[in-house]
Amino acid sequence: MANTNDSLTSVIELGNTEHESVVNQKRMAKRKLYDKLFYRLCQSTILLALVTLVILVVHIIISGVSWLSLDFFTNFTSRFAEQAGIKAAIMGSMWVLVLTAAFAIPLGVSAAIFLEEYAPKKKWVEWIQINIGNLAGMPSIVYGLVGLTVFVRYLNFERSLLAGSLTLALLVLPIIIISSQEAIKAVPLSLREAAYALGAKKWQVVFLQVLPAALPGILTGVILSISRAIGETAPLIVIGALSFVAFTPASIWDEFTVLPIQIYNWASKPQEEFHQLAAAAIIVLLVLLFAMNFLAIYLRQKYQRYKL
Amino acid sequence: MSASASENSEIILETKDLNVFYGDKQAIHSVNMQVKKGTVAALIGPSGCGKSTFLRSLNRMNDFVSTARVDGKVFYQGKNLYSKKVDPVELRSQIGMVFQKPNPFPKSIYKNITWGPKINGFTGDMDLLVEKSLKRAALWGEVKDRLHDSAFDLSGGQQQRLCIARTIAMNPDVILMDEPCSALDPRSTQAIEDLITELKRRYTIIIVTHNMQQAGRISDETYFFHEGNLIESGDTKQIFTKPSVQMTEDYITGRFG
Numbered sequence: 001m002a003n004t005n006d007s008l009t010s011v012i013e014l015g016n017t018e019h020e021s022v023v024n025q026k027r028m029a030k031r032k033l034y035d036k037l038f039y040r041l042c043q044s045t046i047l048l049a050l051v052t053l054v055i056l057v058v059h060i061i062i063s064g065v066s067w068l069s070l071d072f073f074t075n076f077t078s079r080f081a082e083q084a085g086i087k088a089a090i091m092g093s094m095w096v097l098v099l100t101a102a103f104a105i106p107l108g109v110s111a112a113i114f115l116e117e118y119a120p121k122k123k124w125v126e127w128i129q130i131n132i133g134n135l136a137g138m139p140s141i142v143y144g145l146v147g148l149t150v151f152v153r154y155l156n157f158e159r160s161l162l163a164g165s166l167t168l169a170l171l172v173l174p175i176i177i178i179s180s181q182e183a184i185k186a187v188p189l190s191l192r193e194a195a196y197a198l199g200a201k202k203w204q205v206v207f208l209q210v211l212p213a214a215l216p217g218i219l220t221g222v223i224l225s226i227s228r229a230i231g232e233t234a235p236l237i238v239i240g241a242l243s244f245v246a247f248t249p250a251s252i253w254d255e256f257t258v259l260p261i262q263i264y265n266w267a268s269k270p271q272e273e274f275h276q277l278a279a280a281a282i283i284v285l286l287v288l289l290f291a292m293n294f295l296a297i298y299l300r301q302k303y304q305r306y307k308l
Numbered sequence: 309m310s311a312s313a314s315e316n317s318e319i320i321l322e323t324k325d326l327n328v329f330y331g332d333k334q335a336i337h338s339v340n341m342q343v344k345k346g347t348v349a350a351l352i353g354p355s356g357c358g359k360s361t362f363l364r365s366l367n368r369m370n371d372f373v374s375t376a377r378v379d380g381k382v383f384y385q386g387k388n389l390y391s392k393k394v395d396p397v398e399l400r401s402q403i404g405m406v407f408q409k410p411n412p413f414p415k416s417i418y419k420n421i422t423w424g425p426k427i428n429g430f431t432g433d434m435d436l437l438v439e440k441s442l443k444r445a446a447l448w449g450e451v452k453d454r455l456h457d458s459a460f461d462l463s464g465g466q467q468q469r470l471c472i473a474r475t476i477a478m479n480p481d482v483i484l485m486d487e488p489c490s491a492l493d494p495r496s497t498q499a500i501e502d503l504i505t506e507l508k509r510r511y512t513i514i515i516v517t518h519n520m521q522q523a524g525r526i527s528d529e530t531y532f533f534h535e536g537n538l539i540e541s542g543d544t545k546q547i548f549t550k551p552s553v554q555m556t557e558d559y560i561t562g563r564f565g
Contacts, residue, residue, distance in 0.1 A: 121374065188411075190407060190409060190411035191411060191413065191414070192372075193369065193372070193405075193407060193411065194407070194411045194412075194413060194471070194474075195413075195423075196369065196372065196400060197367070197369065197400055197404060197405040197407075197475070198400070198401065198404070198423065198424030198427070198428075198474065198475070198478055199397055199398065199399075199400045199401025199402075199424065199427075199428050199478065200397070200424075200427055201397050201427075204427045208423075208427065209413065212414075213414055
């Protein structure tokens with residue numbers, strides 16, 4: 001008690017001594033310069049990224065846009081550039097999108113719920129957590145090899161849509177788990193406490209309060225990871241998706257191709273017309289991806305009506 | 309205790325040698341208290357003295373803190389809350405809790421009230437329940453025309469009264485309040501204090517507060533905590549006018565804390 005009083009008086013005395021600024025005026029100018037430089041540096045990095053993107057997109061649009069016609073969407077691919085279209089590829093991509101989502105979302109979100117809400121804080125859980133992080137950074141071709149071994153050969157699914165979608169589901173699973181976990185983690189403790197204090201059981205707290213509150217975040221992560229699956233090429237080539245398909249798949253057991261593979265195939269041909277076709281297909285793929293990203297933003301806004 | 313207090317002397321909640329630990333650190337040291345039905349009990353003391361920890365052990369909210377361990381007994385309606393036979397979920401529907409920061413659900417005002425009763429299987433008239441609960445929480449007049457708006461559109465004070473209404477809707481015996489006014493402006497604080505005085509006719513209230521004037525205004529009994537020990541307890545008037553322990557007097561007169 002006495003000590004606090006002493007230090008209080010000494011602070012007052014210090015304040016009464018002559019007023020001397022602690023700001024060094026000479027260094028002030030230098031600091032302002034650094035401040036400006038750092039600002040410019042940050043600005044130029046974002047400009048660099050944007051300019052690169054714009055150049056790429058403009059280049060692709062210039063070379064591909066003249067090939068975009070109704071025929072381009074309704075024709076199958078062909079040896080003749082004028083008759084080639086992306087019907088098979090776009091239908092294949094849609095199938096893959098739906099199937100991958102159907103496999104990966106329930107699995108990924110449930111795994112995230114288990115890890116965040118139910119898993120004990122033990123060594124083995126920590127170990128699983130670290131490895132999910134590792135899997136998220138694994139090169140996609142490795143997933144292709146896993147898919148080839150397990151789905152195509154061992155389970156005998158052959159080069160079907162089912163094998164391809166399961167492979168891509170494996171690929172995006174770690175990303176869905178991690179982003180869903182982050183969304184669940186971000187739900188404030190006060191919300192759980194409020195629910196428990198009203199006599200809620202654990203599952204009621206998790207499914208009726210925590211999950212709805214985490215939904216915008218979960219949806220964003222899910223849509224972004226599914227759009228990654230739509231853009232993947234390597235794992236599908238490994239499991240043997242075809243590059244020349246003149247039919248649309250009718251069931252999950254059919255062979256298939258997807259947009260990125262069609263693009264890869266056209267881009268590797270020597271003729272200039274096929275390169276332009278590839279650019280046209282890239283435009284379609286980009287529009288699809290942008291649409292999915294906008295959907296993610298829209299859903300997040302919509303479900304955030306009641307902000308936390 | 310004088311004989312005149314006997315008209316209201318049914319004990320509803322009682323702790324016996326209650327100790328609470330966080331890991332190796334002991335936060336509450338062997339606290340004994342008896343709360344009478346229909347009264348307001350105030351827990352006061354400097355920050356970190358364990359009053360919130362103590363409060364949260366009365367409806368087993370400390371169960372969710374993985375390092376917390378409770379030793380001792382809490383009797384509610386003659387049963388020890390920490391015996392294996394007691395279901396903490398059921399218990400919390402009878403001993404409600406209002407938190408320091410208003411924490412309405414991210415739902416409409418209406419659904420904030422009905423959520424608790426619904427998950428506990430209430431099948432009666434929801435509209436009536438909502439109206440009754442909001443009226444008892446002195447919020448009905450302000451929100452009756454916008455029951456389906458988001459609870460987050462309300463002011464902080466209104467949100468806190470909504471949280472009280474939500475707790476009342478469960479028709480609990482006891483309401484625990486953990487510094488319910490600390491995040492509110494003086495006017496909202498006034499509204500909540502009036503509400504507490506009104507509510508004690510129906511419910512028993514145990515309130516943690518760092519505001520001694522508040523304890524003096526609204527409580528019947530006061531419990532003074534310091535470093536996890538219950539230093540002194542008794543009739544609020546007596547504690548505030550002639551406390552028997554020097555430390556209590558020092559705290560109440562503002563010499564520390």
